[in-house]
Amino acid sequence: xxxxxxxxxxxxxxxxxxxxxxxxxxxxxxxxxxxxxxxxxxxxxxxxxxxxxxxxxxxxxxxxxxxxxxxxxxxxxxxxxxxxxxxxxxxxxxxxxxxxxxxxxxxxxxxxxxxxxxxxxxxxxxxxxxxxxxxxxxx
Amino acid sequence: xxxxxxxxxxxxxxxxxxxxxxxxxxxxxxxxxxxxxxxxxxxxxxxxxxxxxxxxxxxxxxxxxxxxxxxxxxxxxxxxxxxxxxxxxxxxxxxxxxxxxxxxxxxxxxxxxxxxxxxxxxxxxxxxxxxxxxxxxxx
Amino acid sequence: xxxxxxxxxxxxxxxxxxxxxxxxxxxxxxxxxxxxxxxxxxxxxxxxxxxxxxxxxxxxxxxxxxxxxxxxxxxxxxxxxxxxxxxxxxxxxxxxxxxxxxxxxxxxxxxxxxxxxxxxxxxxxxxxxxxxxxxxxxx
Numbered sequence: 001x002x003x004x005x006x007x008x009x010x011x012x013x014x015x016x017x018x019x020x021x022x023x024x025x026x027x028x029x030x031x032x033x034x035x036x037x038x039x040x041x042x043x044x045x046x047x048x049x050x051x052x053x054x055x056x057x058x059x060x061x062x063x064x065x066x067x068x069x070x071x072x073x074x075x076x077x078x079x080x081x082x083x084x085x086x087x088x089x090x091x092x093x094x095x096x097x098x099x100x101x102x103x104x105x106x107x108x109x110x111x112x113x114x115x116x117x118x119x120x121x122x123x124x125x126x127x128x129x130x131x132x133x134x135x136x137x138x139x
Numbered sequence: 140x141x142x143x144x145x146x147x148x149x150x151x152x153x154x155x156x157x158x159x160x161x162x163x164x165x166x167x168x169x170x171x172x173x174x175x176x177x178x179x180x181x182x183x184x185x186x187x188x189x190x191x192x193x194x195x196x197x198x199x200x201x202x203x204x205x206x207x208x209x210x211x212x213x214x215x216x217x218x219x220x221x222x223x224x225x226x227x228x229x230x231x232x233x234x235x236x237x238x239x240x241x242x243x244x245x246x247x248x249x250x251x252x253x254x255x256x257x258x259x260x261x262x263x264x265x266x267x268x269x270x271x272x273x274x275x276x277x278x
Numbered sequence: 279x280x281x282x283x284x285x286x287x288x289x290x291x292x293x294x295x296x297x298x299x300x301x302x303x304x305x306x307x308x309x310x311x312x313x314x315x316x317x318x319x320x321x322x323x324x325x326x327x328x329x330x331x332x333x334x335x336x337x338x339x340x341x342x343x344x345x346x347x348x349x350x351x352x353x354x355x356x357x358x359x360x361x362x363x364x365x366x367x368x369x370x371x372x373x374x375x376x377x378x379x380x381x382x383x384x385x386x387x388x389x390x391x392x393x394x395x396x397x398x399x400x401x402x403x404x405x406x407x408x409x410x411x412x413x414x415x416x417x
Contacts, residue, residue, distance in 0.1 A: 058356035078197035217336035
């Protein structure tokens, strides 16, 4: 069976919160009918992104500060003038970081490095229920 | 048939113009021999990128301003000293944003969010004819 | 055979050094059992990234300067306070650029543009031996 598509549900707090999803994705992979191939995590939405990082508290803060430098939350955005939902910076950050990340796997294990975790970043400005798409293509 | 490769032709104006390609890609997908799998849009060139965004005029302006902050067009680039084509900032932006985006699909529909569109960004400084690669891998 | 996974070894110097890997990847592809499909280069580690660029010396310098603007090496990072390895900026840059890049291929040739090369960026602060994952999915 060459394609297997599932989803992952998350409760997030927003404001560029970084959620480590490595364990949840690894468990889906361990139980999948596909042994070797390419795994894609995809965010169906325009205020979230997927990254890899060494997921320790110091770096998490560094990334939150970097997102703030790249698209300051204090700036006035044209998006907010039209929609007044105050999350223009969330959209800009999400489009920069990207909604999609693909990781090769072998024997139902991702080829991540030892200090490399897979994480979802919720750039929106409020708590949300998120559903990520997880798709395996392979054999 | 597990792989299907086509292309998409666009006439663009450049200067970080954002072109919504969701409809064109969805039509290619609707007519493809593959029902479920992974769709990749790839830019064969070094001055274009692929993103997702909520494609409304306010956010489009916000993103154009963000690209200008990240790699100002007014700056002097080493690339321009060598080639004198004045698009050093175009190359830097394109390498940051990336030429490739992969989206899972099911029943010939991309798993995009409701307010999430797929777009090509032409960072070059002049109108161009662009050919994007569209590839489906699946079953 | 729909999946083929190999690796690519590189000796890198770090400090955002950009290494053109187009030729090595093209050779692996030319000898692969898969003719058409999607090629993914993945960095198993949290201080490296994969990009495409017009790989000429001027643009290489422009990108190194852009990385320095986006996450200055002179800044103090929370990551460094905890681990004292002085590579906080390396981690931030790597998470921004991303560890994964997927390129469609046909007849064992990548669909790259004429002036578009595939490159590994080593953001770490010291010379390293790197092993990149190269995976082909297709037919």
